[in-house]
Amino acid sequence: MSLAAPKLIVSDVDGTLIDSRERVSRRLREALATFSAGGGYFALATGRPPRWLFPVLEQLPLRPICVCANGAVLYDSDSDRILTTRALSPSAMLELVGSAREALSAHGGVGVAVERAGVSAFDREAELFLVTPEYEHAWVSDEHGMGSEEEVLSQPAIKLLLRNDKLTAQEMYDLVRPAIPADLAHVTFSIGYGLLEVSAPGVTKQTGVADLAAILGIERAEIMAFGDMPNDIEMLSWAGRGYAMGNAREAVKAAADEVTTSNDEFGVARVIEALYR
The missing domain is CATH 3.30.1240.10 (Hypothetical Protein, Haloacid Dehalogenase-like Hydrolase; Chain: A; domain 2)
Known part of the structure; x- marks a missing residue:
């Protein structure tokens, strides 16, 4: 796949994937289903621990592997299994x-x-x-x-x-x-x-996504990422294509390759839909 059609899409949750009512829009669910049906992988990358993910996962058309706790945990939500951890002593x-x-x-x-x-x-x-x-x-x-x-x-x-x-x-x-x-x-x-x-030192969402990409055999250039807050900066600047939300902080926008619309204006869905036009 080209960069325009990534193999892995990774999205932050709060302020990015979900809107201000903490909902995943029908439009975004349909976009993710189309991407997944075409063979693409989707993952969450969040500061949330695994135990806080299920109100979001219940709204999705799939159960992805999730980068949790800002990269410290890889969690398989389909099997409820912690795959890797990076802890502070x-x-x-x-x-x-x-x-x-x-x-x-x-x-x-x-x-x-x-x-x-x-x-x-x-x-x-x-x-x-x-x-x-x-x-x-x-x-x-x-x-x-x-x-x-x-x-x-x-x-x-x-x-x-x-x-x-x-x-x-x-x-x-x-x-x-x-x-x-x-x-x-x-x-x-x-x-x-x-x-x-x-x-732990060096642990960010970027390291978590890199760990996941290695498991899946996906190159950095084949990854598209979305985020809105400072804990997304490393991930957005590292991914093949990083998108800041319209509601993102200015430092996050500066670190991204592109800026999409806000989480209340279907920002993630708009970008994914454009892959299929």
């Missing part, structure tokens, strides 16, 4: 939290949470998502586990979450990122309010 997380707390000391400090891989998307949430008592949830969570910072950071995690409700994510990033060496961890964010997402 407890010692690295302890160092990370200390550096972040110092960087944010003048702004109210930091709350800490972790996502662990487990073996299934249906493992108990309290075993997969653990928070410290001072962690201010950025979304509704009723079944998380709770423990001291020592307990929360005692096991490897696919993602470390740093929370400060007095700052935006960009403000947190500007303060924390310089304090975290690249060989210790990768720091990014995917929402506007004060929450940073930290992965």
Whole structure:
């Protein structure tokens, strides 16, 4: 296939694949079904852990392999199987939290949470998502586990979450990122309010998509990717063709090859439909 007809299409979820009502449009479902029927592979690449994917997967015409937790996990949604994981070690997380707390000391400090891989998307949430008592949830969570910072950071995690409700994510990033060496961890964010997402060094959606492409035997030039937030930048700039959504941040648009319309204006569907004209 040429670049105009990729072998693999990869899409971010929030702000990209789903609209502002968290729905996958009928138009996009039909476009994905056409692409899949022609022999193409489709995958999700998201900051979400596997356990948060099924409200989206239930709207799709297929059950894809998913790049989860910003590249830390490859998850086969058809068989509910974790294929690969790339985790932060407890010692690295302890160092990370200390550096972040110092960087944010003048702004109210930091709350800490972790996502662990487990073996299934249906493992108990309290075993997969653990928070410290001072962690201010950025979304509704009723079944998380709770423990001291020592307990929360005692096991490897696919993602470390740093929370400060007095700052935006960009403000947190500007303060924390310089304090975290690249060989210790990768720091990014995917929402506007004060929450940073930290992965093992070098782990991004790009590395997750590259792992998937290697499994499928697909070259980088044969991949098309879509995204809207800073945690998509590496993936969009690496893929054979990277598309930023019309609602994307300016830094994301600058990293992409093209800009499509917003997630509420069928941005992903428009590009896929154009492959068949």
